[in-house]
Amino acid sequence: MGFSNVNHQLLSEIATNDQHGENSSYFDGWKAYDSDPFHPTQNPNGVIQLGLAENQLSFDLIEEWIKENPRASICTTEGVSKFRDIAIFQDYHGLPEFRSGIAKFMERVRGGRVRYDPDRIVMSGGATGANELMMFCLADPGDAFLVPAPYYPGFDRDLKWRTRVQLLPVICESSNNFQITKAALEEAYERAKEASIKVKGLIIANPSNPLGTVLDRETLGSLVSFINEKNIHLVCDEIYAATVFSSPNFISVSEIIQEMECNRDLIHIVYSLSKDMGLPGLRVGIVYSYNDAVVNCARKMSSFGLVSSQTQHFLASLLSDEVFVGKFLAESSKRLAKRHKIFTEGLEEMGISCLKSNAGLFCWMSLRPLLKEATTEAETLLWRVIIKEVKLNVSPGSSFHCMEPGWFRVCFANMDDATVEVALGRIRKFVRQGKEGEATEKKKQWRKNLRLTLSSRIHGEAVMSPHKISPHSPIPHSPLVRAST
Numbered sequence: 001m002g003f004s005n006v007n008h009q010l011l012s013e014i015a016t017n018d019q020h021g022e023n024s025s026y027f028d029g030w031k032a033y034d035s036d037p038f039h040p041t042q043n044p045n046g047v048i049q050l051g052l053a054e055n056q057l058s059f060d061l062i063e064e065w066i067k068e069n070p071r072a073s074i075c076t077t078e079g080v081s082k083f084r085d086i087a088i089f090q091d092y093h094g095l096p097e098f099r100s101g102i103a104k105f106m107e108r109v110r111g112g113r114v115r116y117d118p119d120r121i122v123m124s125g126g127a128t129g130a131n132e133l134m135m136f137c138l139a140d141p142g143d144a145f146l147v148p149a150p151y152y153p154g155f156d157r158d159l160k161w162r163t164r165v166q167l168l169p170v171i172c173e174s175s176n177n178f179q180i181t182k183a184a185l186e187e188a189y190e191r192a193k194e195a196s197i198k199v200k201g202l203i204i205a206n207p208s209n210p211l212g213t214v215l216d217r218e219t220l221g222s223l224v225s226f227i228n229e230k231n232i233h234l235v236c237d238e239i240y241a242a243t244v245f246s247s248p249n250f251i252s253v254s255e256i257i258q259e260m261e262c263n264r265d266l267i268h269i270v271y272s273l274s275k276d277m278g279l280p281g282l283r284v285g286i287v288y289s290y291n292d293a294v295v296n297c298a299r300k301m302s303s304f305g306l307v308s309s310q311t312q313h314f315l316a317s318l319l320s321d322e323v324f325v326g327k328f329l330a331e332s333s334k335r336l337a338k339r340h341k342i343f344t345e346g347l348e349e350m351g352i353s354c355l356k357s358n359a360g361l362f363c364w365m366s367l368r369p370l371l372k373e374a375t376t377e378a379e380t381l382l383w384r385v386i387i388k389e390v391k392l393n394v395s396p397g398s399s400f401h402c403m404e405p406g407w408f409r410v411c412f413a414n415m416d417d418a419t420v421e422v423a424l425g426r427i428r429k430f431v432r433q434g435k436e437g438e439a440t441e442k443k444k445q446w447r448k449n450l451r452l453t454l455s456s457r458i459h460g461e462a463v464m465s466p467h468k469i470s471p472h473s474p475i476p477h478s479p480l481v482r483a484s485t
């Protein structure tokens, strides 16, 4: 202990403060999975990962393309002649063919209704890097960005730590399906003003993580009007743009600003191939700003998080194959729609409802009837039981800053069909246990009994044997994540 204190004194304030934002049940759930990951044969009673928004449903399409296009790689006999050109120093502008491939892909995903200038594409290490880059360009330490809640917990981790920017939630409610209203925006803005906090912008994820919904034209228009009136920035994280799998269509802020008067210098898009193409490991993030000064500054800053030129080279080929891109986008959304249907219908049969959604890699599930009381503590209690006993890593609403207890985000696209069935089976059994309680006790008492069962399980946690660490864990144990799950 003494040793680590001495070490701390040798480090910077940023290195030793607790602002990294991984201190959340969202990341604790990952740890629970990491220490006991499900495997159908080697660890069938392990934790199933329903807390990771990955799109693993269309890998086969990309693998097929790679086999048919060996020249796209510099590590094949067919492609090695390009090795030297690609391996030498690249500046922070990026390969022109990569920027134009990304711009075309973004246009295609937005139905060809907008045009993107490749010279405005700035690279970054995933949307994570791109979002932080935006904060560095637009805000000073102590300044704030408004963010509609519930919101992606990674924002707390990614946007605040190094930049010292604050995030102020705009409270959205289930009574109107968590829509972002003008009144809620005004209220959050006024609250900041009263606390003498300078608001520099509004950041949104459209489609939403965790809701899986898309913003309609009217709401987008009202957001653009709001930021114009206040003369603050609008950062639109459109990382889930191509995960929309049924109507209504995705509408980008780029379309809205074509249709209405606004100061384009205030509009910025963050994009990535992590979700739409399911390639988070390639760390391809993009900033697209309509503001020349921001493009210039972001480009200079991007040298801290460039996309490797090997990846750029590969993706330039892949994305310029328009036939492949068309096929991929259509097939990917078909598969997401099918998986979403299986998942939500399975939950419905058990009496569990989800917010109506048509995008994303997750659904926003309501377990409010299972709460002992409508509090965050009761939600956390239920979440612990789901992880420890039902062995599912779902993410509690409180980690998304949801103001109403009882909502959980459940990811459905990071596993195969068989694992989905196992996960649904576990939930079914859990709910059935509650119903059996109803039969043995007096009518309408089952929920209360279930709550009692849950709470006795929680108290029994201390005597449970420690989880075995699975050799199949893909994630190294992180010392940054709290051990308690």
Ligand SMILES: Cc1ncc(COP(=O)(O)O)c(C=O)c1O
Residues within 6 Å of the ligand: 053, 125, 126, 127, 128, 129, 152, 154, 205, 209, 237, 239, 272, 273, 274, 280, 284, 285
């Ligand atoms: C809304 C949102 N933004 C950014 C990210 C980070 O994406 P990337 O892997 O491209 O850094 C995620 C990942 O879950 C996300 O949901």
